[in-house]
Every structure is written in C-alpha cells, then in structure tokens.
Amino acid sequence: MTKPPPVPLARAATRVRTALQGLTRRMVPPEVGVLEVMSSFMATHATYALTRVGAADALASGPRTAAEVAAEAGTDPDATYRLLRACAGHGLLTRSGDRFALTALGRALVSQHPGSMRPVVLMIGDPRYQAVWGQLPEAVVTGTPRAEAVHGVSMWELLDREPDYAAVFDDAMTRLTALDWPTVAAAYDFTPYGVVVDVGGGHGQLLASVLGVAPAARGVLLERPALLPHAERHLREAGVLGRCRLVGGSFFDTAPDDGDLYVLRRVVHDLDDEQAVAVLTTLRAHTPPGATLVLMESVVPPDGGPHFATSLDLDMLLFVGGRERTEQEYAALLERAGFRLTRVVPTVSTVSLVEARPVT
Known part of the structure; x- marks a missing residue:
C-alpha cells in the first residue's frame, strides 16, 4: 500500500467523489437510478467469479483472449468471454480487440499481488455469506441476527463447524487488518x-505491527486458547515473539493487569450494547489508572453522510447482532464501563481510533 495521504486531503477527495456520484444519480430518471442501485449486486458476483475461477490470475502476466484465459482456468470459453466483457464494464479489465487486460483495480484481485484483496472478495462473494444478507428484511423486522436462521448455528459456530469457511474468513480478516x-x-x-495489550487479537497480526513501530515496547495477546498456537507462529515469524506474552482466556471474563495501552480492533462492533459494556467493564477492572484504551472501529458520522460504517452496521446486525456507533454512542458505552472518551482519531481508511482513559 502506498503512503496514506493526509486525512484532510482524503476527506476532501471523498467529498468530491460523493458529490460527483450524487450528481450522476440525479442526471438519470429515478426509475433508472433504482435499477442501477438494484443491479449493483451483479458487480459483486462478477468480481467474485473473476477471482474464484482464477480468471484474474490468468490475466496477471498480461493481455490475453478469453479462450486463452479459459484454457488456463479450466472454464467454458464462451462463458468466460461474457464474464470478462462484463468485468470490463465494471472497471476491472480493459479490452482491446479480442484481448483483455487487468486494470489497477483488477490487479488487486490477483493472488500474488502485494495488495491483493482476493481473500476479502472470496469471503464477501461466498454463498454462505451472501445467503445471510438475503435475510436483511427479516433482520429489520425482528431486530435479530439471521446467520442461525440460514445455517442452523450462529456465525461463530458456523466457523467452528466449517473449517474451509473459517479459513476464508480468517484470511479476509488478516487482509483487512493489513489494509487498515x-x-x-x-x-x-x-x-x-511500554506494554501493549491486544485484547481479542486473533493471530497476533495487529500486535506484531504495533511492536514493529514501537521497538521498545512489550506485547501481551489475550485470545481464546485455541487460537494461541496460530498467534505464536505469526509472532515468531514477525520476529517479535521474544517481546510477547500470550494469555489464554475470554475478554468477557479477564484481561491482563499490566498494560499501558489496551487495544481492541473491531471487537466492540461485534457486540450489542449490553455485551459491549460487559467486556469494557471487565477490562476496566484490570486496567491500571494511568493506562490508555484504544478501540479501532468504524465510527458513524453524526451528519448521516455516506460512510462505509453504515453498510458495515447492517453486516453486524445480520451476522452477530452487533452494531457500528457514533462518537457519542461510544462515549456513552465507555462512561457506563468506567472510562472517559478523550478523543477520536480519524484515519484515511474506514477505521478510527476511539481513545479513552479509566475514570479514577
């Protein structure tokens, strides 16, 4: 990933892009605009297919015909041509005569690309993920998550039951952490x-990154015991295991007592308000008076403007019953748990850093 631009510049560019998108929508009849919005799911499935069948990888070496792509990917030549033609319309490919080539956007789908989004595409496009999104009307009616209605078990139990999907999910989460x-x-x-505690830190990728930019710090990872071997391996490969302590346990029940900084990356958004307060209250009981808490979350803008957080909020509703929150809502949660929100630090990605300190 290239060096991020300054936040004010990124926000200005987003406002311009949003304004242009709004202008485009206003330039067509409302009926056409609705059709365009409703057919956007086709771009999702075309992108997934291009990635899933290996067509994007087949184009990684340069322009090729649909027949050549089909021969390498093991797909039907005519159907492959139709897929490539559609993906060109979505900006993933360019076309010159009978040859197709990847755009910068399309190259992000290639397995070996340094900034590959392939793991995220494979998670979002997976039928098991898409089926739950098909339950959005029912979720709006009931106000409850729908993964169990589709799969017979909760989202977390589904990951335990289906290791292949768990691998897809874990790869996507790893990529999104790296993206942020x-x-x-x-x-x-x-x-x-001096001591950074990653609460619910999964495979340790975030903790390894933090220790990489804070070479004098030591790290503590709190995670379910089943995940600790994976985290130990990752932290060893990152060269920071010697500065780390791995603690098995649930953040609902316990937390290390010796942290200077406690970090939770996209943990609180998985939880409803009562669950979130329970986790934060447990954390407060173990947080030294001078320590800092940072929640890495998407923060919903107060003006209701376009933001990825509002779509991710529906994802949380559907899969786990969690939610995305405004700055004011985070302040209220933190106050109930014994913390005081000190600031929200925006970034140029979809994540912000909600910083708080314990009330003494």
Whole structure:
C-alpha cells in the first residue's frame, strides 16, 4: 500500500467523489437510478467469479483472449468471454480487440499481488455469506441476527463447524487488518507505551505491527486458547515473539493487569450494547489508572453522510447482532464501563481510533 495521504486531503477527495456520484444519480430518471442501485449486486458476483475461477490470475502476466484465459482456468470459453466483457464494464479489465487486460483495480484481485484483496472478495462473494444478507428484511423486522436462521448455528459456530469457511474468513480478516494498518500507523503514535495489550487479537497480526513501530515496547495477546498456537507462529515469524506474552482466556471474563495501552480492533462492533459494556467493564477492572484504551472501529458520522460504517452496521446486525456507533454512542458505552472518551482519531481508511482513559 502506498503512503496514506493526509486525512484532510482524503476527506476532501471523498467529498468530491460523493458529490460527483450524487450528481450522476440525479442526471438519470429515478426509475433508472433504482435499477442501477438494484443491479449493483451483479458487480459483486462478477468480481467474485473473476477471482474464484482464477480468471484474474490468468490475466496477471498480461493481455490475453478469453479462450486463452479459459484454457488456463479450466472454464467454458464462451462463458468466460461474457464474464470478462462484463468485468470490463465494471472497471476491472480493459479490452482491446479480442484481448483483455487487468486494470489497477483488477490487479488487486490477483493472488500474488502485494495488495491483493482476493481473500476479502472470496469471503464477501461466498454463498454462505451472501445467503445471510438475503435475510436483511427479516433482520429489520425482528431486530435479530439471521446467520442461525440460514445455517442452523450462529456465525461463530458456523466457523467452528466449517473449517474451509473459517479459513476464508480468517484470511479476509488478516487482509483487512493489513489494509487498515498503514493508515493507523500514520495517525497514531504507539511509541510512548511500554506494554501493549491486544485484547481479542486473533493471530497476533495487529500486535506484531504495533511492536514493529514501537521497538521498545512489550506485547501481551489475550485470545481464546485455541487460537494461541496460530498467534505464536505469526509472532515468531514477525520476529517479535521474544517481546510477547500470550494469555489464554475470554475478554468477557479477564484481561491482563499490566498494560499501558489496551487495544481492541473491531471487537466492540461485534457486540450489542449490553455485551459491549460487559467486556469494557471487565477490562476496566484490570486496567491500571494511568493506562490508555484504544478501540479501532468504524465510527458513524453524526451528519448521516455516506460512510462505509453504515453498510458495515447492517453486516453486524445480520451476522452477530452487533452494531457500528457514533462518537457519542461510544462515549456513552465507555462512561457506563468506567472510562472517559478523550478523543477520536480519524484515519484515511474506514477505521478510527476511539481513545479513552479509566475514570479514577
């Protein structure tokens, strides 16, 4: 990923892009605009297919015909041509005569691309993910998550039951952490903290990144025991295991007592308000008076303007019953748990850093 631009510049560019999109929508009859909105799911499935069948990888070496792509991917030549033609219309490919080539957008789908979004595309396009989104009307009526209605078990139980989907999910989460990290590192200084505790830190990717920019710090990872071997391996490969302590347990029940900085990345948005307060209250009981808490979350803008957080909020409703929140809502949660919100640090990605300190 290239160096992130300054936040004010990124926000100005987003406002311009949003204004142009709004202007485009107003230039067509409302009926046509509705059709365009409703057919956007086709772009999702075309992108997934291009990635899933290996067509994007087949184009990685340069322009090729549909027949050549089909021969390498093992797909039907005519159907492949039709897929490539559609993906060109979505800006993933260019076309010159009978040859197709990847655009910068399309190259992000290639397996070996440094900034590959392939894991995220494979998660979002997976039928098991899409089926739950098909339950959005029912979720709006009931106000409850729908993964169990579709799969017979909760989202977390589904990941335990189907290892292949768990692998897809874990790869996507790893990629999204890596996508956020450069923008987080550019916006927040981790060097003042001696002990960094990653609460619910999964495979340790975030903790490894923090320790990479804070070479004097030590790290503590709190995670379910089943995930600790994976985290140990990742932290060893990152060269920081010698500065780490791994603690098995649930953040509902316990937390390390010796942190200077406690970090939760996209943990609180998985939880409803009562669950979130329970986790934060447990954390407060173990947080030293001078420590800092940082929640890395998408923060819903107060003006209701376009933001990825509002779509992600529906994802949380559907899959786990969680929610995205405004700054004021985070302040209220933190206050109930014994913390005081000190600031919200925006980044140029979809994540912000909600910083708080314990009330003494």
